[in-house]
Amino acid sequence: MGPNFYPRVPDMRDSRTQQLMDGEMFYIIKNGVRFTGMPAWGDEHDQEENWHLVHFIRHLPKITPAELEEMKRLNPLSSHEREEEQFLEGSEKHEHH
Secondary structure (H helix, E strand, O other): OHHHOOOOOOOOOOHHHHOOOHHHHHHHHHHOOOOOOOOOOHHHOOHHHHHHHHHHHHHHHHOOHHHHHHHHHHOOOOHHHHHHHHHHHOOOOOOOO
């Protein structure tokens, strides 16, 4: 979906994003950005979780390949990705009619 958003989704590593003050980032995470794809997390998440996101965004320019791999490993797979993984491993069950 991201490439189709208007206005475009910002790169969190970009200097414009990284130059925001922590409080500004927190405000955006909590309240969202009207008329964009950035939802308001508001009361859905507690303040501590929102601050964790601020710190994560700050870390993005320095993220290592090992950290990216760890994140991929921890992310749940969609049903399509699971099927694709099973197929590539040869464990998908095929029905022959």
